[in-house]
Amino acid sequence: MEARSTVAADGDVQLVERPSSWRDVVRKGGAVDEDVQAAARVGDRLADPTLYAALSGSSQWAPWVIFLCLAVAGVVLGRLLIRLQHGRRELAVTNADLAEANKDLALLARIDKLTGVYNRRHIEEQIDILLHAAVRDRAPLSVLMLDVDHFKAVNDIEGHEVGDRALRCMATAIRIALRPGDVFGRWGGEAFLVLLPGTAAEVAQLIGERLRSHVAATPVASDDGRRLPMTVSVGLAVADSHDVLGTLVARADAAMYRAKSAGRNRVAA
Template sequence: LIPMLLSITVVFGAILLVNQTIAARLQEAARRDALTDALTRRALDEAAEIEVARSNRHRTPLSLLMLDIDHFKLVNDQYGHPIGDAVLRRFATATQACLRREDLFGRVGGEEFCALLPNTPAAGAALLAERIRKAVADLVVEVDDHRVPLMVSIGVATLGEHGKAWQDLVRQADAALYAAKRAGRNRVIMADAIPLSAAAAD
């Protein structure tokens, strides 16, 4: 009887472990955008609140990049959604290659993404944003006989300098992003609207 009870216990333990593993994988999958593997907006918001609280508590710098692929609607309209999806994947891969392991990368809209950078002051965030802009500008997606170039506009904001809460940071970085769009796209602009780069300067 005892060996049988032990066997049953082992089986139930194994089933429980498998169920926990499956649940953990499903939970992680729900936190990721299926197309780009970026964090979902909800997952990013949850992680960002923790990072903002940590930054305020320890008085460490925290910066946010808001990134929007330039003329993405034109790509979808001209080449179709499968090519648009390929552009999103290539963009996400190139951007994540520029980030550190501790940085948080999320998709917050159709072609809009953001990167939250712990322990990164404004100057460091500006340099990283420019590195991402150049990496994206080097990308080309092949479509039949056409080559689709990519460009990105980026807004940068830093906690403390441009607000003390997560939503303040998002609002300021978003405003800088749209300032970059209005200024001609393919550029980086800080929350105080100082241009850091432009395609014409390359």
Template sequence: MNPDTSSVYRQIFEHHPTSQLLVDARSGEILRANEAAVDFFGQTGAQLVTMRLSELIADRSEQGGPAIQHRLMTTPLPLILSPHIAGNGCSDIEIEGTRLHGDDERPLLHVTVRDVTERVRTERALRDFEEIFEDVPVPFYRATPGANGRFLRVNPAFVQLLEADSAEELLGHEIASLYVDPAQRANFSNALMQDGEVFRYELHMRTVKGREIHAADTAFRHFDESGHPVFDGALEDITRRRELEVELSYQARYDKLTDLANRRHCETVLQTETERSDRYGQPLSALMIDIDHFKRINDERGHAEGDRVLEWIAGVLRNRVRETDLAGRWGGEEFLVLLPSTPAAKAHRLAEELRQAVAREPDGGSTPVTISVGYAGYQHDEGNARFMQRLDRALYAAKGDGRNRVIAAEPPGPP
């Protein structure tokens, strides 16, 4: 090495986060160890440089450390030997060697040692299942990596989950074809190749018969006898859990009776839209709607009929607002319609359309149903509270003026 290269090498060697050893290739003596190696092997730097590689690292075979040194010297590099055991017996390690020559032309080995204890533990755990592989109810598989990967082995539970007629049918499938988005397979494969293992990685898949499912994949990467990477994993069907999550999320945002947005969701969207209007100057309008004489409907026709009227009004709103609008049940018999990118004049036209539609359409009951509507256009930096107060006042003005009418909100006063 020239002096500049030697200096850079020493800097990298000393500060590398993984254990680094510089070894005399002939004698096996450790010439230098970085701080990471000192921490990992539990020896001082002075102690390590009095040891040989064969004393520090034990091969799982009976040949021991000298065999490791010989392989590092004679096998084309880079060579990865995995796994071995640290001399203290407490860790499984992966060894990578690089051959160098010192300034005196002495052959050297630069040895990198990585702790792979957790990976090895996972491998052992999966091997323990080998004897009951065919009977275990957990879907297991072995596969090759990459976007064009294929299954090497699957158990009956895996065949059942993916609705195949046989294991052979799955072994002939490109794995990417079982993903709703084939690019997700490539992302999963890349993550597993990079990290060595994944835990409950969520995937959107489809079965051989085309049914979409959601699965959580726990897998690890290892190398077969030929040194090729393969994935071993267990798939968990989480389709029902995902459906429940979607259902619970929906229930948290929508009113059960009318299937419109509930008040909390309305307040969230209102906050978002007023902030957008303040930031970008886009128009925003809203309608506040109340069913006229709703208490009379409940008292005279019963609460079941009152619920039916609420559902009917909700249907009228859904059929006449845009996808970009939000119709919600504000509370009781009151409804809120948020109209992004809509000036007050257009809000007025929609309010009249809704009022007339309710008044002329039969609701199936013996008593006519009408609505009162207040509407307002949001003013820059007005804030949610003042905007809603103006809407409320407009609604009550419509009700006080005889009901079955539309009233515009008064302009906002001074703050």
């Protein structure tokens, strides 16, 4: 209902009507409630300026109070005074809260629930964006694929809770070792992807080694308090002008399997 709307129900024809003015409703209803008169006296403003004028002799109006006259077949049965303290301000706050909540939901849709890092959907979007920027700016773009070594054995022997803990620990170890501007997310299962915009192969190799060593220095606690060593195999690929999402990730994935074949816990290109 609009702030200035007033309605009266016609009991004879089952219609909802809008009176032509509050003056008409007041005349039909006779005496005005003391609460409404008091509201006018203390300066509370009514939703219809003609009623406010009728009660207070003033033409001043503001939309924080709605006065509804309840009438059936032209007979006034009662009056409803709705106070909306600071209505517009509260509505603005509500809208701001909703906008913020929508931002939060949009972010959550791009976050991996288990590890708290970006999920595959977001990483795929970022690869497309960064590939386009690399071609446009003639800048390098490197990708690291990291996969937890012997992860299936951890799950089978220690249980899925310890396996989940291992993934969270790995994600934390990698995240704190990255530079501002690097993009990191979970690709799926025990595999993670790091996007390194503006980074050539030599520097990307050094970053891969740093990430590998950070993970190796972060053992995972078992349920009985043992410290379980954890390592990753890392594959490196550098984008060229013909790469698309699928080809770039496939090359990083192939490099990661070369690292595993060479003995795990290493970086391969």
